[in-house]
Amino acid sequence: MCQGYADDDPEHIIALLEQVIALSEEGVLPVVAGKWADGPLSTTMDIQETIDSMQSDGKDAPTENQSRALKNIHAAALRWLNIVIPTSQ
Numbered sequence: 001m002c003q004g005y006a007d008d009d010p011e012h013i014i015a016l017l018e019q020v021i022a023l024s025e026e027g028v029l030p031v032v033a034g035k036w037a038d039g040p041l042s043t044t045m046d047i048q049e050t051i052d053s054m055q056s057d058g059k060d061a062p063t064e065n066q067s068r069a070l071k072n073i074h075a076a077a078l079r080w081l082n083i084v085i086p087t088s089q
Helices: 010-025 029-054 063-086
Strands: none
Touching: 010 029, 010 063, 029 063
């Protein structure tokens, strides 16, 4: 499901969270999944904006904390998606 993507890639994580929201809206995932995904989606977008700004200023980004936060959001999104798309497939 995530081949070729780093687990701290904001664009990839945003796509996963949008998939969780869409599946929730379609009734495939519980409503709570979509409601949950709204918060991390906003957080991921904020982190991505900060990373972009830091990089344009010539700073190293993402920071260790940013990367850790993105990896945690990625793992949580995958847990929701694995309800629908088991990794064993």
